[in-house]
Amino acid sequence: MSRVLILGADGYLGWPTCMYFSQRGYTVIGVDNYFIRNAMKELDCEPLRKIPDLSQRARLWEEKSGRRIFVHIGDVTNYDFLLSVFKEYMPDTVIHYAEQPSAPYSMINRDKAAFTVINNLISTLNIVYAVKETNPDCHIIKLGTMGEYGTPNIDIEEGWIEIEHKGRRDKFLFPRQASSLYHTTKIQDTDMLWFYIRTWGIRVTDLMQGPVYGIYTDESREDHQLITYCPYDEIFGSVLNRFIVQAVSGYPLTVYGKGNQIRGFLNIIDTMQCVYLASINPPERGKLRIFNQFTETFSINTLAEKVKNVGEKLGYHVTIEHLTNPRVEKEEHYYNVCYTGLFNLGLRPHYLTDEVLEEFFKFVETYKDNINREIIYKGVKWK
Amino acid sequence: MSRVLILGADGYLGWPTCMYFSQRGYTVIGVDNYFIRNAMKELDCEPLRKIPDLSQRARLWEEKSGRRIFVHIGDVTNYDFLLSVFKEYMPDTVIHYAEQPSAPYSMINRDKAAFTVINNLISTLNIVYAVKETNPDCHIIKLGTMGEYGTPNIDIEEGWIEIEHKGRRDKFLFPRQASSLYHTTKIQDTDMLWFYIRTWGIRVTDLMQGPVYGIYTDESREDHQLITYCPYDEIFGSVLNRFIVQAVSGYPLTVYGKGNQIRGFLNIIDTMQCVYLASINPPERGKLRIFNQFTETFSINTLAEKVKNVGEKLGYHVTIEHLTNPRVEKEEHYYNVCYTGLFNLGLRPHYLTDEVLEEFFKFVETYKDNINREIIYKGVKWK
Numbered sequence: 214m215s216r217v218l219i220l221g222a223d224g225y226l227g228w229p230t231c232m233y234f235s236q237r238g239y240t241v242i243g244v245d246n247y248f249i250r251n252a253m254k255e256l257d258c259e260p261l262r263k264i265p266d267l268s269q270r271a272r273l274w275e276e277k278s279g280r281r282i283f284v285h286i287g288d289v290t291n292y293d294f295l296l297s298v299f300k301e302y303m304p305d306t307v308i309h310y311a312e313q314p315s316a317p318y319s320m321i322n323r324d325k326a327a328f329t330v331i332n333n334l335i336s337t338l339n340i341v342y343a344v345k346e347t348n349p350d351c352h353i354i355k356l357g358t359m360g361e362y363g364t365p366n367i368d369i370e371e372g373w374i375e376i377e378h379k380g381r382r383d384k385f386l387f388p389r390q391a392s393s394l395y396h397t398t399k400i401q402d403t404d405m406l407w408f409y410i411r412t413w414g415i416r417v418t419d420l421m422q423g424p425v426y427g428i429y430t431d432e433s434r435e436d437h438q439l440i441t442y443c444p445y446d447e448i449f450g451s452v453l454n455r456f457i458v459q460a461v462s463g464y465p466l467t468v469y470g471k472g473n474q475i476r477g478f479l480n481i482i483d484t485m486q487c488v489y490l491a492s493i494n495p496p497e498r499g500k501l502r503i504f505n506q507f508t509e510t511f512s513i514n515t516l517a518e519k520v521k522n523v524g525e526k527l528g529y530h531v532t533i534e535h536l537t538n539p540r541v542e543k544e545e546h547y548y549n550v551c552y553t554g555l556f557n558l559g560l561r562p563h564y565l566t567d568e569v570l571e572e573f574f575k576f577v578e579t580y581k582d583n584i585n586r587e588i589i590y591k592g593v594k595w596k
Numbered sequence: 597m598s599r600v601l602i603l604g605a606d607g608y609l610g611w612p613t614c615m616y617f618s619q620r621g622y623t624v625i626g627v628d629n630y631f632i633r634n635a636m637k638e639l640d641c642e643p644l645r646k647i648p649d650l651s652q653r654a655r656l657w658e659e660k661s662g663r664r665i666f667v668h669i670g671d672v673t674n675y676d677f678l679l680s681v682f683k684e685y686m687p688d689t690v691i692h693y694a695e696q697p698s699a700p701y702s703m704i705n706r707d708k709a710a711f712t713v714i715n716n717l718i719s720t721l722n723i724v725y726a727v728k729e730t731n732p733d734c735h736i737i738k739l740g741t742m743g744e745y746g747t748p749n750i751d752i753e754e755g756w757i758e759i760e761h762k763g764r765r766d767k768f769l770f771p772r773q774a775s776s777l778y779h780t781t782k783i784q785d786t787d788m789l790w791f792y793i794r795t796w797g798i799r800v801t802d803l804m805q806g807p808v809y810g811i812y813t814d815e816s817r818e819d820h821q822l823i824t825y826c827p828y829d830e831i832f833g834s835v836l837n838r839f840i841v842q843a844v845s846g847y848p849l850t851v852y853g854k855g856n857q858i859r860g861f862l863n864i865i866d867t868m869q870c871v872y873l874a875s876i877n878p879p880e881r882g883k884l885r886i887f888n889q890f891t892e893t894f895s896i897n898t899l900a901e902k903v904k905n906v907g908e909k910l911g912y913h914v915t916i917e918h919l920t921n922p923r924v925e926k927e928e929h930y931y932n933v934c935y936t937g938l939f940n941l942g943l944r945p946h947y948l949t950d951e952v953l954e955e956f957f958k959f960v961e962t963y964k965d966n967i968n969r970e971i972i973y974k975g976v977k978w979k
Contacts, residue, residue: 368762376759388759390769394788401784541794
């Protein structure tokens with residue numbers, strides 16, 4: 214059976230991915246340096262629930278499932294460490310979640326910007342070298358973000374575009390122009406991967422993911438100890454998680470600017486499916502395959518309305534507040550994206566229904582006493 | 597009078613640029629960390645002549661011209677150091693030559709690849725932050741490279757392209773797809789600059805330069821001590837410099853592959869002009885202005901033939917040898933580039949005439965005994 218190396222295994226997506234592959238019989242190796250845990254402490258934005266550390270979670274999972282996840286605590290930017298893990302396990306697939314994943318974090322100051330650049334690019338570079346050195350057949354699945362494309366005035370294709378110019382044609386990476394330094398590092402890592410793919414013939418899937426929401430996956434539904442983070446703070450939280458925590462705690466839903474920003478969203482269950490579908494359908498050697506990974510698009514206003522409606526049905530008084538946008542981004546824009554690739558591989562989407570929102574509200578209610586209103590909005594500004 | 601901060605002031609282009617601005621009455625501050633000197637020692641590829649260090653050269657220049665160049669030895673990736681220099685001198689213009697400039701160097705191994713990524717991106721990031729923190733009006737002139745574009749099958753425009761796609765239009769950075777990790781870091785730094793330009797309204801000129809040849813500039817012609825490096829080795833040398841050294845030392849001119857690779861070349865005298873023209877015509881705040889910086893295009897075969905013809909006129913027996921290409925690049929390709937921007941600003945080109953080649957031959961002849969044939973080709977391979 215295949216061996217899957219998951220880098221960033223302690224994160225919001227990393228740990229559910231470990232369980233997902235483990236449940237399906239894969240040998241799973243999880244690596245993390247606890248960056249997110251430490252940064253959450255440093256920035257005083259700890260998540261809704263205390264989460265057992267990665268080794269503890271692996272033990273809990275083994276007790277429940279009888280399946281072992283191999284855990285290594287270390288830094289992917291340390292090449293000797295990473296290479297030793299590759300040599301020990303010889304993975305067939307490596308899933309790269311080990312990038313600094315927060316846009317606001319990358320905008321706090323120069324040190325955090327520099328950390329984001331170095332962490333995200335050197336981790337990717339090290340993976341490329343480790344794959345080349347140990348097993349050039351190994352399939353690299355790298356998480357990108359829809360934010361790399363920004364909001365161009367043309368349809369967004371799935372990673373590539375054929376350009377006709379002055380009577381001649383060629384195919385290029387779709388133009389990307391992001392609205393945070395973090396998102397920019399994701400453009401940069403793709404350019405780096407694409408260079409080494411052409412030069413060394415490695416194989417890579419780049420998953421251009423939209424904002425993810427939700428906390429339950431099939432492997433964690435019956436054991437709260439196995440559930441992933443629910444970050445709701447300004448730095449590491451994502452928008453829907455934050456809205457639900459705000460609704461439950463009587464804090465206005467904070468919409469940045471006009472709220473007509475449109476994004477493609479997906480349930481964490483579908484992230485699991487997408488990563489899995491990519492892994493069992495690897496691209497050829499020498500290919501950069503790109504998928505746009507989300508299941509439906511909403512404006513931020515629509516999302517806030519959905520949360521307000523369900524919240525009020527559940528007896529909460531929910532208000533919506535438009536803040537001066539701390540970010541620099543277009544608040545009115547064209548947005549038409551192709552996202553058929555993963556559906557063609559078999560993705561069965563879980564849409565954002567009222568039932569999904571209700572279940573999410575109930576989860577947050579359970580931990581209501583832990584909500585720290587101070588961390589919801591601290592005002593990291595782009596300018 | 598304006599203050600110009602030149603980062604990478606000890607390099608092939610940096611030092612002549614220091615003298616060029618100094619001669620025109622600017623206050624010039626030169627910063628370098630001696631990376632190139634140290635790397636040349638480490639890799640056993642020292643240049644044709646021993647070059648006084650930057651402080652010594654500044655003293656020699658002051659003796660000759662009566663003009664002072666302020667020298668600071670330090671690392672641009674050290675933000676505290678860089679910020680202290682900005683605060684001390686408050687430059688109006690910063691010229692960024694402080695990137696690791698060698699494609700083969702970036703391909704030697706993982707450590708040198710990682711160094712290239714970190715050095716090139718963190719130096720650029722630090723400049724952006726220092727400009728924002730001290731004087732957001734300061735004009736950043738960043739050296740890019742024509743190699744960023746690669747060899748697409750469409751005309752290469754000057755940095756930007758208007759794309760019409762499915763009946764809608766938008767303007768984007770011209771697609772870039774480089775053929776070394778070094779060149780890829782130059783794509784990455786442009787993406788980073790472009791993000792901060794849009795977000796913070798700084799002003800940047802990106803000079804997409806082709807391979808530079810030559811050693812004399814007006815400020816150094818009469819004093820050999822002031823002449824810049826003539827690197828001819830495989831790692832830091834550029835192709836024409838290397839061909840002339842090869843011709844003089846009876847070593848076959850080493851053409852990589854078929855030699856039909858076409859590139860845009862320029863004389864180092866024209867680099868001085870281009871950088872100066874960019875500096876006296878700064879773009880508006882919030883603009884990324886891009887120029888394609890070269891004066892004429894040749895295939896590598898044409899270049900080799902030119903050197904052979906002039907060499908034989910001077911009595912050398914010159915042969916041309918096609919090596920298996922150590923690089924991964926197209927050896928037959930379409931190449932039609934727009935490069936009118938700098939001409940519109942007033943560039944008066946110095947073309948590669950037989951006289952220019954003869955003068956270059958004579959310079960190399962003077963140092964013939966220093967030529968180390970061992971360092972011309974060591975075989976750094978892309979694969």
